[in-house]
Amino acid sequence: MKILVATDKPFAAVAVNGIKDVVESAGIKLALLEKYGEKSKLLDAVKDVEGLIVRSDIIDAEVLNAAKQLKVVVRAGAGYDNIDLATATANGVCVMNTPGQNSNAVAELVFGMTVMMARNLYNGTSGTELKGKKLGIHAFGQVGRNVARIAKGFGMEVFAFDPYCPASVMEAEGVKPITDINELYSTCQYVSLHIPATNETKKSINYALLKQMPKGAMLINTARKEVINEEELVQIMDERPDFRYVSDITPDNASVFAEKFTGRYFFTPKKMGAQTAEANINAGIAAAKQSVGFLKEGIDKFKVNK
Structure with missing residues (x-):
């Protein structure tokens, strides 16, 4: 054998x-x-x-x-x-x-990238704090639960959407359950993605969802690049100078980000959530x-x- x-x-x-x-x-x-x-x-x-x-x-x-x-x-x-x-x-x-x-490693990376972007990539200018901000967790599996744990340490208000996870599980973790995905995005300035790439989820993170996010929005992706509608993400970043994106998956249209959105995005050189x-x-x-x-x-x- x-x-x-x-x-x-x-x-x-x-x-x-x-x-x-x-x-x-x-x-x-x-x-x-x-x-x-x-x-x-x-x-x-x-x-x-x-x-x-x-x-x-x-x-x-x-x-x-x-x-x-x-x-x-x-x-x-x-x-x-x-x-x-x-x-x-x-x-x-x-x-x-x-x-x-790998869940704790991925969750820590979420906040490594989030803090860096909230502080304007440490470029010497004044950034923002995470304390008191609303964080939406899209999918409340093992990684999502670790993200919630760390977020509470920052003093964030944590919400989660996951149709496959009982509300009682979220509440037990001190997280507010959201039953409508649109409400998650319209409520939370920060949204962290933890959904798998399936026929249902591919390109599901689109303009219609992202345009609902509050001013100063940040999308954090440590899931899969396939879940992002990359063309529509570019569209929302074009329209909203306040919108930021961080990911440990480099998108196929990374050259567009480099050309148009300097200082508003960050991609790791390779997928590093579990590294x-x-x-x-x-x-x-x-x-x-x-x-x-x-x-x-x-x-x-x-x-x-x-």
């Missing part, structure tokens, strides 16, 4: 060692494919493995069909839109994620434990495909 860790963007060495300990102590062979670059190397490496651990690597139909012995894929992280769930299901492959392992030593280790080891648990005992607690 073999588990492959295939990471074009590798885990930290300490995380790899932790994964190795978990897998090999269960009597399972571990293979490692890092910085592989060419897809052909991945296609060759998956041919004889029962388990596959990945990060943001694209596991499409071609990869899944090449992995004839594959039983389980675990995405070390919360998002799993990089995996072809339909093909995995058709091939009898269980797909799992590791929810919660901390702690998150790296937590997600990697969780993925290893879930892979072993499935292969040895059939445990599929975090299965995301049906």
Whole structure:
């Protein structure tokens, strides 16, 4: 029995060692494919493995069909839109994620970027404070809950919209539930996005929503770039000099921002929400434990495909 860790963007060495300990102590062979670059190397490496651990690597139909012995894929992280769930299901492959392992890291990045933009990118001019401001959390999963926890430390008034989360859960965290998405955006000067990229959500953050935000609005995106209607975001920033955007996902039209909106946006050079030593280790080891648990005992607690 073999588990492959295939990471074009590798885990930290300490995380790899932790994964190795978990897998090999269960009597399972571990293979490692890092910085592989060419897809052909991945296609060759998956041919004889029962388990596959990945990060943001694209596991499409071609990869899944090449992995004839594959039983389980675990995405070390919360998002799993990089995996072809339909093909995995058709091939009898269980797909799992590791929810919660990166959530604090992402939440801290939200505020790292937010404070920086609120202080005008530290350019020496007078900025604004977060205390007393209204923050809207769009999707109240593990990351959203950590964002709420930190926001309360800043003294912000926190609201959340999530049709899949009971109001009682939000209230227990000291957050005000909002049942209408338009109300979230019209109420909150700051909105932090934590929605997945699905057919329902792609390009859903559009002009109609954003134009409702109060003066001095800031949109914070540590979710996926696909959820933003990028053309309409440019439109609202054109119309409203007070509107600001920060993201750890560089948009496809980043050159437009560079040309037109200097000082009103910030993008990290690559997706960095989970880029901390702690998150790296937590997600990697969780993925290893879930892979072993499935292969040895059939445990599929975090299965995301049906």
